[in-house]
Amino acid sequence: MARIGVFVCWCGSNIAGTVDVKKVAEEVSKLPYVVYSTDYKYMCSDPGQNMIKEAIKEHRLTGVVVSACSPRMHEVTFRRTVQEEGVNPYMMEMANIREHCSWVHDDMEEATEKAIELVRMAVAKAVELEPMEKIEVPVTKRALVIGGGIAGIQAALDIADGGVEVILVEKSPSIGGKMSQLDETFPTLDCSQCILTPKMVDAAQHPNIKIYSYAELEELDGFIGNFQARIRQKARSVDMELCNGCGDCWNKCPQKKIPSEFEAGMSDRAAIYVPFPQAIPNTPVIDRENCIYFQSGKCGVCAKICPTGAISYDQSDEFITEEVGAVVVATGYDLFNTDVIGEYGYGEIPDVISGLQFERLSSASGPTEGKIVRPSDGKKPEEVAFICCVGSRDDKYGRPYCSRICCMYTAKHAILLHHKSHGSQAYVFYIDVRAGGKGYEEFLRRATEEEGAIYMRGRVSRLYRDNGKVVVKGADTLSGAQIELHCDMVVLANGITASPGAEELARKLSISYDEYGFYSEAHPKLRPVETNTAGIYLAGCCQAPKDIPDSVSQASAAASKVLALFSGDFLTREPNIAEVNPFTCTGCFTCREVCPYDAIDEEEVTVHIDGKKVTRTIARVNLGKCQGCGICCAVCRSNAINLKGTKDLQIFRQIKAFTGSEKEKSDEPVGSKK
Amino acid sequence: MKWEIKTEDIHTSFRDEVEELSGESFGACYQCGKCSAGCPIAFAMDHGPTKIMRFCQLGMEDEVINSDTPWLCASCQACTTRCPREIDIAEVMDALRIIAKRRGIKPRTDPDIALFAEIFLSNLRWFGRIYELGLVGEFNLLSGRFFKDFGKAPAMFLKRKLALLPSNPFKWGKVREIFKKCEKMKEGEGRE
Structure with missing residues (x-):
């Protein structure tokens, strides 16, 4: 026969302030099967848990009802408590008299009555509880990393270094991501490519890493420890085995007027191309939409000229299925599309450029080999305005959040301008400068104190062209003055938006995302790299805007979660299935x-x-x-x-206890659907 | 200009009054300055719109009420259109003009600005659309500047910028009804 003990928690004044806990304990002691009941200030504390243990010993309890907070808070705690005293952990039932009762009611008498009802129901269920054991599921010790930017590369390297095989899937022809496009990085002015490319090479050469570039995840099936990833290898139209990366094809390709994605449209590329010289893999792809052969059937120059016969026009998309145990999503971000801000004239005024375009202008490997010139006439710009918060902190364009990187990269741009274009003057329009990282504030001060940047606190209202110059209509709210500058070039500090297709991928992975398309972490503070779907982790800007150090940290954190998951041969799961x-x-x-x-x-x-x-x-x-x-x-x-754990009989017993039809001593559930 | 702000200055009902009248919340303003940056009249103002918003945030009634900024505002709505926090700043300026009028405060630069606003509204109320000739005539008459802008009239007539007669008289009553309904709603009756 069941012997139930009931433990009523005060939760300080959280429960005891509205519920007469003593009365609850006394009332429920009269219930059938209840052999012991008591109350205590904090049941979850050590003395509270010891009370439960003592009572189990003394009264030979077979089941325990803890009447306290939500099971989401302390179910695990109390299951462990009863287990330590030799009772099956699933013989513990919680009655939530805090969230469901004391927190939502004012009247003490009524709340107490409700609490008694809740406990009475929990006791009725506890009588019918059955012992259960945790389930063990085997784990496939391989990981899938989606996205080959700095976050994806770092996660892949860390997991691979832990001795686990990694599948790295990258959408574009080369790994490297946005970081490969940057010139120097704040706050140390390290050359971005110089610190990134060794990591790219490490990833390519790592025996545990398999890279699928120009590939996308098509479908993800399965569950934690046992996923099946279906990957679409898009047709490169070039045989990766045969190609030796000599470059004859892209040099001879007659179609060379395609704006280069890597150069942010600052220069052109051919229809057959590698995005940048250090690309990994260094195998070109044919951009079929712009290729003359694919559009008109004529041409075929690349196939004729290729010394190894690697060009393969009839290649088609292939599908590969990989078995993996965990997934790290590191799909990155996109820059805010400044076209939509009409008053800034981006796209119409040639000398208004985006932050990324400035990076390419300033980069030694860029189209101007690091010479900063303005796009309209190729002259050196004397006066350059930088505008912060373009598409950030802006409700009007649906981006109320701070993009976190623009303040610092704008300070960096001002410094780079001073370094590379002597005598040029940088004006920075800002609202607030957010320099919260290590060494960031010092870096900002360097821009204003040593590099001569003039900071003006105000958002720019309008940009227009006048006599070859760009007129900046701004304000300085500190002096209260309206400002009109005639500049040679204006750089917009685009904010971060979710990567296009982020929502589609989220649906494939069954993970949730916020209203802006950033993936949701399981808990904003305590589970920042996990998603709500077990076995899927997040790294980098796909979760929220962040800079390189934060992306790398999160990638390593996600990798450590994956390695922890793979540390045993089995996963244990709750048996409530x-x-x-x-x-x-x-x-x-x-x-x-x-x-x-x-x-x-x-x-x-x-x-x-x-x-x-x-x-x-x-x-x-x-x-x-x-x-x-x-x-x-x-x-x-x-x-x-x-x-299991909420069987029909257990639920109907609860209902019976609540509706007071206990008189019917029949074991048949009342109102059963049978 | 007040150089010291104390607790009791901040806890005045002024901010609430403006917020209620304009339907806008000053908490939303983060003082980015975009309204002042794009304001075509800012050169003539004693304080830019950004400062006015700040004064309202801090309940600095005297500074706001005695500023000419609301009176000079042309209601072109460049600020409203571009505000990243989607505050209708032009509406706030309107509310400030109403409050100033309630307090009997006249614009310092030119007291006739208030007169013009009144004539403009009554003109609209009467004719449904602005009848420019009537508007200018009434304004010149009441402000005592009888021949103000007189020389410009012939050219404007020729370019059909000034009509001799007001618009369709059969539709005059429609706008009057709107005015009446608004007034009724303000009194708290018949709000729909």
Whole structure:
């Protein structure tokens, strides 16, 4: 016979302020099967837990009801407590009298009455609880990293260094991401490519890393520890084995008027191209939309000229399936499209350029070899204005958030301008300068104190062209003055937006995202690299705007989560999942139709019915996939599938306890759907 | 200009009054200055719109009420259109003019600005659309500057910028109804 102990928590004044806990403990002690009940200030504290342990010993309790906060808070705590005293952890039931009662009510009398009802229901369920054991699922010790920017590369390297195989999938023809396009990086003015390319080479040469470039994730199936990733290898039209990267094809390609993505449109590329000289892999791709051969059927110069015969026009997309145990999403960001801000005239005024275009202008490997000139006439700009918060902190364009990098990269631009274009004057229009990182404030002061940048506190209202100059209509709110500058060039500090296609990928991965398309972490403070989907982790700007140091840190954090996941051969999971009764299952498989996790398998069973052997096909629950949502239980017409931990009988006992129909001592659930 | 702000200055009802009248919230303003940067009248103002917004945030009633900025505002709405926090600054200026009028404060640069605003509204109320000739005539008459801008009239007539008669008299009443309804709503009756 069940022997239940009830423990009522005060939670300081959180519960005791509204609920008469003493009365609750006294009332529930009269319930059948309850052999002990008490109350205490903080049940979750050490003395509180010891009270439970003592009571289990003294009163030989078989089940425990803790009437306290939400099970989301302390279910694990109290399960461990009873387990330590030799009681099965799943014989502990919580009655939530805080969130569901004391926090939402004012009237002490009524709240106390409700608390008693809640505990009475929990006791009724506790009587019917059954011991359960945790489930062990095998783990595939391979990881998938989506995105080959600095975050993806760092995560892949860290996981690979931990001895685990990594599949790195990159959408564009080369890994490297946005960081490969930058000139120097704040606050140390390290050359971005000089610190990035060694990491790219490391990743390419690492025995544990397999890179799929120019590839995208098509589909992700499975569950934590056991994912199947279907990857689309887009047709490069170039054989990676044969190509030796000599460059004849892109030099001879007649179609050379395509704005280069890598150069942010500051120069052109051919239809067959590698994005930049240090690209990994150094195999070109044919941009079929702009290739003369693919558009008109004529040309074929690259195939004729290729010394190794690597050009393959009839290549088509291939699909590869990889088995992995964990996924790191590091898909990065995109720059805010400044075209939409009409008053800044980006795209119409040639000397208004984006932050990334300035990076390319300033980069020694860029189209001007590091010479800063203005796009309209190639002359050295004397007066240059930099405008911060373009597409950041701007409700009007749906971007109320701070992009976190623009203040610092603008300070860097001002410094670079001073270094590379002697005698030029930088004006920085800002609202607030956010220089919160290590060495950032010092870097900012260097821009104003040593490099002569003039900072003006005000947002620019309008840019227009006048006599070959760009007129900047701004303000300085500190002096209250309206400002009109005639500049040679204006650089817009574009903010960060979610990468295009971020939402589509989120749906493939079943992870959630916020209203701006950034992926949601499981907890904003305490679980910053995990998603709500077990086994999928986040790194870099796909989660929120961040700079390089933060992206790298988050990538390493995600890698450590993956390695921790892979540290054992099995994963343990909570046993609250669906269970099929083989005697009543008719094998109709309606459950399989509705299951969102694809967790219903088929099983052949032999049963004895009326002395005859009958072999039937029935449903079986996949222990790894089932998430315990319970939809199958709702649709099962023979009531053969049940959710462990919240079985029909347990629920109906609770309902009975609440509706007061305890008099009916029948074991049959009242109002059963049968 | 006040150089010292004390707790009691901040806890005045002025900010609430302007917020209620304009329907805008001063908490949204982060003082970026874009309104002042683009204001075509800012050169003539004693304080730019950004400063006015700041004064309102701090409840600095005297500075706001005695500033000519709201009176000089041309309601071109460049500020409203470009405000990154989507504050209707032109509406705030309107509210400030109403408050100044309630307090009987006249613009310092030219007291006739207030007169013009009044004539403009009554003209609109009467004719449904602005009847320029009537507007100018009434303004010149009441301000005592009888021949102000007189020389410009012939050229404007020729370019059809000035009509001799007001617009369709059969539709005059429509705008009057709108005015009446608004007044009724303000009194708190018949709000829909």
